[in-house]
Amino acid sequence: MSRRMFSRLLLCLSLLTGITAAQDGTVLRFCLRAEPKTFDPLKVDDDSSLTIRYLTGGVLVRANRQTQALEPELAESWKISKDARQITFKLRHGVRFSDGSPFSAEDVAYTVTRLMDPELHSSTGDAFRSGNGTVTTKILAPDQIAVAFSAPVVGLDRLFDQVAILSAHSAKKEATVLGPFMVAEYKPGANILLKRNPNYWKRDAQGRPLPYLDSIRLDIQPNRDVEVLRFRRGELDLINSIDTEYYDRLAASQPAVVHDAGASLDSEFLWFNQVANAPIPAYKRSWFRSASFRRAVSGAINRDDLSRVVFNGHAQPAFGPVSPANKFWFNSRLHSELYKPEAALQRLQGDGFRLQDGTLRDKDGNAVEFSIVTNAGNKYRERMAVLIQEDLSKIGIKMNVVTLDFPSLIERIAQKFNYEAAILGFQNVDLDPNGQMNIWLSSAENHAWNPQQQTPATAWEGEIDRLMREQASATDAKKRKAAFDRVQEIVVEQAPFIYLINKDALSAISPSVAGASPVILHPQTYWNAERLTIHSTTQASR
Amino acid sequence: MRSARTLACVILLVVCVLSLAANWIAPAGYAKQFREAPGAPPSTQHWLGTDELGRDRFARVLYGTRISLLLAPAAALVSTLLAAALGGLAGYVGGIWLRLATGFTDLFLSLPWLFLLITVRALLPLNASPFVSVLITFLILGLLGWAASARVLATGAHTLRSSDFVLQARASGVRGFRLFAVHVLPNLKPILYAQFWISIPVFILSEANLGILGLGVAEPLPSWGGLLRELEGMISFRDEPWRLVPLILLIVVMTSFQTLLSNETEEVAA
Numbered sequence: 001m002s003r004r005m006f007s008r009l010l011l012c013l014s015l016l017t018g019i020t021a022a023q024d025g026t027v028l029r030f031c032l033r034a035e036p037k038t039f040d041p042l043k044v045d046d047d048s049s050l051t052i053r054y055l056t057g058g059v060l061v062r063a064n065r066q067t068q069a070l071e072p073e074l075a076e077s078w079k080i081s082k083d084a085r086q087i088t089f090k091l092r093h094g095v096r097f098s099d100g101s102p103f104s105a106e107d108v109a110y111t112v113t114r115l116m117d118p119e120l121h122s123s124t125g126d127a128f129r130s131g132n133g134t135v136t137t138k139i140l141a142p143d144q145i146a147v148a149f150s151a152p153v154v155g156l157d158r159l160f161d162q163v164a165i166l167s168a169h170s171a172k173k174e175a176t177v178l179g180p181f182m183v184a185e186y187k188p189g190a191n192i193l194l195k196r197n198p199n200y201w202k203r204d205a206q207g208r209p210l211p212y213l214d215s216i217r218l219d220i221q222p223n224r225d226v227e228v229l230r231f232r233r234g235e236l237d238l239i240n241s242i243d244t245e246y247y248d249r250l251a252a253s254q255p256a257v258v259h260d261a262g263a264s265l266d267s268e269f270l271w272f273n274q275v276a277n278a279p280i281p282a283y284k285r286s287w288f289r290s291a292s293f294r295r296a297v298s299g300a301i302n303r304d305d306l307s308r309v310v311f312n313g314h315a316q317p318a319f320g321p322v323s324p325a326n327k328f329w330f331n332s333r334l335h336s337e338l339y340k341p342e343a344a345l346q347r348l349q350g351d352g353f354r355l356q357d358g359t360l361r362d363k364d365g366n367a368v369e370f371s372i373v374t375n376a377g378n379k380y381r382e383r384m385a386v387l388i389q390e391d392l393s394k395i396g397i398k399m400n401v402v403t404l405d406f407p408s409l410i411e412r413i414a415q416k417f418n419y420e421a422a423i424l425g426f427q428n429v430d431l432d433p434n435g436q437m438n439i440w441l442s443s444a445e446n447h448a449w450n451p452q453q454q455t456p457a458t459a460w461e462g463e464i465d466r467l468m469r470e471q472a473s474a475t476d477a478k479k480r481k482a483a484f485d486r487v488q489e490i491v492v493e494q495a496p497f498i499y500l501i502n503k504d505a506l507s508a509i510s511p512s513v514a515g516a517s518p519v520i521l522h523p524q525t526y527w528n529a530e531r532l533t534i535h536s537t538t539q540a541s542r
Numbered sequence: 543m544r545s546a547r548t549l550a551c552v553i554l555l556v557v558c559v560l561s562l563a564a565n566w567i568a569p570a571g572y573a574k575q576f577r578e579a580p581g582a583p584p585s586t587q588h589w590l591g592t593d594e595l596g597r598d599r600f601a602r603v604l605y606g607t608r609i610s611l612l613l614a615p616a617a618a619l620v621s622t623l624l625a626a627a628l629g630g631l632a633g634y635v636g637g638i639w640l641r642l643a644t645g646f647t648d649l650f651l652s653l654p655w656l657f658l659l660i661t662v663r664a665l666l667p668l669n670a671s672p673f674v675s676v677l678i679t680f681l682i683l684g685l686l687g688w689a690a691s692a693r694v695l696a697t698g699a700h701t702l703r704s705s706d707f708v709l710q711a712r713a714s715g716v717r718g719f720r721l722f723a724v725h726v727l728p729n730l731k732p733i734l735y736a737q738f739w740i741s742i743p744v745f746i747l748s749e750a751n752l753g754i755l756g757l758g759v760a761e762p763l764p765s766w767g768g769l770l771r772e773l774e775g776m777i778s779f780r781d782e783p784w785r786l787v788p789l790i791l792l793i794v795v796m797t798s799f800q801t802l803l804s805n806e807t808e809e810v811a812a
Contacts, residue, residue, distance in 0.1 A: 252781075305577050308577075309575075309577055309580045309594070309595060309596065310594075310595075312580075369669065370669070371668035371669045373668060376755055376756035376757045377755060377756045378756075379756070379771070379774070382756060382761065383594060383595055385761070386575075386595055386761045386762055387575070387577075387595065389761070389762065390573075390575050390762075400668070400669060400670065400671060400672065400675075400760065401760060401761045401762075402668045402675075402760065403756045403757060403760075404664050404757075405660050405664060405755075405757065408660075408661075408664035418668075419668060420668065420669070
C-alpha cells in the first residue's frame, strides 16, 4: 500500500468514525446553575460544587450510575468488618496526583482525618457519624489502610463514593486531584475551565489513556431560558437536567438531542398537618389524623392525569416513598394507588362523612374544605394542585390552592405549623434508606406531618421508628431490606405522605457528543465524563 | 387627538362588554379542564386553544379581563380616596401636618413595593376562597398604592389653600371642614380624576407582576398576570402565536388607558 493510499484510508476512517481518542483541543461545554460555593471536595454542599467534585475528585469506590453497583476505583478491593465498624482498603498501585506526586495510604488517612474533623462541618463527613467516638485510621502498608469507627456505619463502603481523596503532602490541596479533570481556570460569574489530568490512572479497554476530552468548560448560567437558547444555538453540548416544557420544545425541533431516562428518584407528594398544637380547627385536625381520610384523598387523585397533563408523560405515578428507579430498595410488592373516586367516597362514608348537595360533610356537619400550600413559581406543583382541586371536587371536597413565596412557606410548615396541607417534593440523591432517617424518625425535623415528637404520636410511627433503627443497625443487607420494605408498606397504609409522581430524568445532549448514556442518578449525563468524546468534525467547526 | 381618544374609548368599551358577556360567549367556563386536550391549538370548540391543563383559553382571557378591569378601578378608587383623605387634608391644613404627611408619604414611597405586597399577602389567612382571595389582592393593592397620589393631592390642596377664592371664602366666614368640602375639594376633582385613571393601569400591571410570580389571583380564577405566565419559557412565538393574545390584549388596553389619560392630563394642565 502506497503512502498516499494509506493516508487516504486514514482520512476516510477518521471521517467515518468522526471521533478519536484523547483528542487535543476537544471541549465539552455545559452550564452550572450557580456559582460553586467551594472547591474543597470535603466541604461540598451545593450542586455546582458537587459537579466539580465529581469531575475532579478521585474516590476509593464509585457507585456505577448505570448499574447502581459499587465498583473499585483507587481501592482495588475493600473489606468491611462483621460489626460494620471498620473498613480496610487495598489501594491501587502506580497512581499519581495531578501534580505528579504518588498516591498512598497516607493520603487516605489525611483525607479521612480531615473529613471527620468536627471543625470542618462537612456534610459528607456527617454521613459517617453514627456514634460519639472518634474515627481512627491505621496504615497497614503503603497500599493498605484500615478506617475504624466507634459505632457501626451501615452502607459504609457506599459512603466513600462521596469522598474525594486529597493529597497529604501537596501545598495546593484542592488543586491537586486524582480525578479525570482538574480546575485550570475560574472566572467568577462567568465560567470554570477543567483541563484533562495528565496523570489520571485509568485507561480504556484498548489501553488508551482517559479521559478522551481535553477540557470541560462550565458556564455559570442561572437562567434556564438562556441555557436552552444557547444549547439550541450549539454553544452548549449538554443540559444535565431539563424541565418537561423545554424537553418537549427541543423534542419537537431536534428529537435526537433529548433523552428521557425514565423515573428518577425524585418524588412529589402532599401531606396533611397533624401537629397537635397547630393553629387549625380541631375538627380539621381529626380529619387529617384519620388514615381513612388520607387514603380516601389519595384514592381520589388521578395520578395518570398528573403525569400526562402536568408532565406531558415525563413522570410516573408514584408507588410510595421509594421510586421504582431505586432497584434494590424499592418494595416491588407495592402498587400505585388506583384512581377510584367511588371507592374513596365509600371509604369516607365508612368514617362518618356524607355527601350532601355536592358537598362532603363530616359527622358533625362541617363542610370538608381545606387549603393546600405550595411554593410560588413552581408551575408543575401549582398545576398538580389545580388538577387535584378538580379531582377532589368530584367527591365533594373543596380545596383552596395557595401559593406562597418560599421563605413564607417554610416558616408556615416548619416553624409556625400554620397550614392545613402542602405539596412539595424530595430530591433524592442517596439510594440507601439511611439518607431518609431525618424524614421517617418521629423525632426528626423533616418528619413533615408532625415533626420533632418527644415520643411517637401513633403506634405506626413508633413501628416505623423501630424498623428504621433496626435497618440502620443491621449489617445484613437482607435484614435491612426486609425492615425497610415494611416501612414502605406502613407508609402506603397510613399515607402520612400521599405520593403523587416520580419525575423522569430528562436531559439534552448534542449529537456531537459521543459516548453519552443518560441515567437517572446524578450526574445524569456526564457520569462517564472520562469516556465522552466530541466528534472531530464538530470540534473543527467550533 | 380626538379620534385617538374615541378609538381608545371604543376599544375599552368593547373589551369591557365582551368580558361582561363571558358567560354567554364562552360557555365552557374558565375552570373546566378538558384533560384530553391540554395545550391544544385553536379549534371551533376552543377559539384560542387550551392552556396546559386543558382549560379554554378564550374563556380564561374573557374572565381574566373581567376580573382585572372590574377590580383594578375598585382598587384605584380605594387608593384615590385614601390619597384624598390623607394628602388633600394635610395639604389643606398645611404647617406641621403637611410636613408630617409628606414625610410619611415619602417613607411609604421608598418601600420596596413588590416585597411589601408579597409579605402582606403571605400573612393573609389561607382558607380564603379564590373569589375572596382576588378581592383581597386588589384591596391590598388599593391600600398600599395611595402614596404617589397623596403627594400630588397634598401639593394641589396646599396651592388651593392660598388661592384668591379660598381667601375670599375665609374672609366671608367659611371655616374648617366646610371650607375644605365646599371650596377646596371640588377644585381638586380634576387631580383626583387624573390620579384615579392613572392608578387603574398601575394596579392592573401590579396584579400582572404578582401573577407572573405566581402570587396573584388564586387558582382556578384567571387574571391577566396568570395568563401572562403562560409565556414563561416560550422560545418561539411563531409556533403558537395564539398564546400571545393575553399579552396583546394587555398592551391594547394599557395603550387605550394611556391615550385617555394623556387627554385628561392635558385638560388638568389647561
